[in-house]
Amino acid sequence: MQVTKTVKETRDLIKNWKREGKTIGLVPTMGFLHEGHASLIKRCREENDIVVVSDFVNPTQFGPTEDLEAYPRDFKRDSELCESLGADVIFHPEPKDMYHDPHAFVSIDTLSDTLCGKTRPIHFKGVCTVVSKLFNIVTPDRAYFGQKDAQQLAIIRKMVQDLNFDIQIVGCPIIREEDGLAKSSRNTYLSEEERKAALCLSRAVKAGQNMICKGSKAEEVLTKMREIIEAEPLAKIDYVSMVDALDMQSVEIVEKDVLVAMAVYIGKTRLIDNFSYEV
Ligand code: PAF
Numbered sequence: 001m002q003v004t005k006t007v008k009e010t011r012d013l014i015k016n017w018k019r020e021g022k023t024i025g026l027v028p029t030m031g032f033l034h035e036g037h038a039s040l041i042k043r044c045r046e047e048n049d050i051v052v053v054s055d056f057v058n059p060t061q062f063g064p065t066e067d068l069e070a071y072p073r074d075f076k077r078d079s080e081l082c083e084s085l086g087a088d089v090i091f092h093p094e095p096k097d098m099y100h101d102p103h104a105f106v107s108i109d110t111l112s113d114t115l116c117g118k119t120r121p122i123h124f125k126g127v128c129t130v131v132s133k134l135f136n137i138v139t140p141d142r143a144y145f146g147q148k149d150a151q152q153l154a155i156i157r158k159m160v161q162d163l164n165f166d167i168q169i170v171g172c173p174i175i176r177e178e179d180g181l182a183k184s185s186r187n188t189y190l191s192e193e194e195r196k197a198a199l200c201l202s203r204a205v206k207a208g209q210n211m212i213c214k215g216s217k218a219e220e221v222l223t224k225m226r227e228i229i230e231a232e233p234l235a236k237i238d239y240v241s242m243v244d245a246l247d248m249q250s251v252e253i254v255e256k257d258v259l260v261a262m263a264v265y266i267g268k269t270r271l272i273d274n275f276s277y278e279v
Pocket of ligand 1: 028029030056058061127130131149152
């Protein structure tokens with residue numbers, strides 16, 4: 001496995017592989033890899049000749065009061081994991097190599113003003129910008145994203161369609177701990193007590209899934225999910241919403257495919273979880 005630090009060395013490697021007719025898969029990450037990322041890398045390994053993992057804590061997707069500095073990092077562990085999973089390249093640039101001032105941005109506004117976009121107004125603009133840059137640097141045939149960040153996945157699919165990126169976007173299932181908590185690099189922020197409290201998210205997901213399968217109305221499903229979370233003293237709801245799976249706008253009647261998504265603060269840590277329901 002090769003570790004690349006600059007755009008140029010990454011491009012040079014990939015150009016050679018492309019000349020040989022090899023297919024390229026990209027797994028964009030912010031590092032501090034866990035089993036969720038591992039599942040993306042494994043799928044990418046199965047479906048492509050070359051696997052590129054990007055490992056970059058992207059500053060432009062963090063708001064001024066968010067956890068950019070505190071975001072967990074462990075490049076040595078990340079590179080060992082990538083190597084063990086058969087990745088060919090881990091691209092680990094410095095922020096100064098990715099951004100100069102002033103910088104162009106990519107924004108998919110229509111899907112970015114609901115759910116997480118309300119609380120994190122610049123987040124998806126930063127995500128779309130860095131993902132576009134990674135797409136242009138790596139020129140992958142396929143790129144892999146987790147369903148845990150369901151709004152991000154929907155926005156990236158729209159971006160690829162609107163901006164004519166010739167890349168297949170592969171969405172992969174949420175990976176959970178044995179007790180149900182969705183894997184996230186931010187889980188490391190949780191104290192023991194908070195870790196237990198955080199299970200209210202997956203409990204709410206399970207209850208919501210059961211109710212929606214039995215034909216309950218959107219408001220009934222959301223009320224039940226909110227009750228489960230509100231019963232947990234350390235939890236504070238940012239949002240629990242049901243939206244159209246494509247346009248991310250609220251729905252009241254489940255007659256199309258929907259996404260039921262939530263963001264909940266457990267202490268100071270903001271966690272997300274979701275499920276999709278196909279009609
Ligand atoms: O999902 C993430 O980890 C990040 O938002 C991404 C897609 C790697 C962009 O920085």
